[in-house]
Amino acid sequence: MNQLIKKPESVFGLATGSTPLGLYKEIILRCKARKCDLSQVITFNLDEYYGLSSDHPQSYHYFMQENLFKHIDIKPENIYIPDGMTDDVQKHCRWYEEQVRAHPIDLQILGIGANGHIGFNEPGSAEDSVTRLVDLSEQTISDNSIYFSSKEEVPKQAITMGIKTIMSAKKIILLASGDNKAKAVKCALEESPSANCPASWLQKHNNIDVIVDEDAGGLLKN
Ligand code: F6R
Numbered sequence: 132m133n134q135l136i137k138k139p140e141s142v143f144g145l146a147t148g149s150t151p152l153g154l155y156k157e158i159i160l161r162c163k164a165r166k167c168d169l170s171q172v173i174t175f176n177l178d179e180y181y182g183l184s185s186d187h188p189q190s191y192h193y194f195m196q197e198n199l200f201k202h203i204d205i206k207p208e209n210i211y212i213p214d215g216m217t218d219d220v221q222k223h224c225r226w227y228e229e230q231v232r233a234h235p236i237d238l239q240i241l242g243i244g245a246n247g248h249i250g251f252n253e254p255g256s257a258e259d260s261v262t263r264l265v266d267l268s269e270q271t272i273s274d275n276s277i278y279f280s281s282k283e284e285v286p287k288q289a290i291t292m293g294i295k296t297i298m299s300a301k302k303i304i305l306l307a308s309g310d311n312k313a314k315a316v317k318c319a320l321e322e323s324p325s326a327n328c329p330a331s332w333l334q335k336h337n338n339i340d341v342i343v344d345e346d347a348g349g350l351l352k353n
Pocket of ligand 1: 148177244250
């Protein structure tokens with residue numbers, strides 16, 4: 132909210148999944164109460180399943196529409212989400228990366244996967260990775276299968292912003308809750324930065340807040 136007051140034309144990087152749902156509900160409530168103006172805001176989503184159309188109920192397009200965009204006064208043309216149905220993936224990823232560069236992200240919201248992924252940057256993701264098509268790990272497919280009727284229906288690939296793309300944000304807020312995230316939070320914050328735990332690259336960012344509940348922070352030494 133402060134970011135919005137400071138700069139009405141802020142650029143936000145957004146995540147999907149269960150973690151940011153409370154935040155989106157709060158934004159909707161506060162904006163309705165105070166009639167805040169989001170008409171100049173630009174948003175970039177981290178990722179989208181490859182092969183899901185924007186009207187597929189499990190697509191991240193659909194998620195964002197249902198859980199945030201349809202409740203606020205953001206302009207459709209200011210919303211960027213990777214296109215899971217693109218017929219030229221490389222060209223689309225290059226274009227997405229250029230759009231982020233042209234509209235530098237002021238504030239990036241992140242969740243974290245149980246395996247330490249951010250966006251869909253799975254273990255093995257390099258520090259200099261950019262927007263690209265990736266294979267989802269077995270763990271991510273299994274974790275995300277709760278949103279699909281079977282594990283087989285979970286797409287095996289996704290388009291995601293890279294680590295470098297995420298790190299280009301001026302400020303980052305990483306959110307985590309629940310003991311299934313404790314190992315990931317530990318590796319993100321207390322292990323040396325490496326591709327084994329992609330969230331650990333965030334230690335190199337100079338403006339990041341990490342907000343975890345007791346369970347997610349349960350393995351932290353400090
Ligand atoms: C989603 C995303 C993922 C999730 C992560 C945690 O856009 O980028 O990195 O933030 O998988 O998911 P939840 O919040 O469902 O536990």
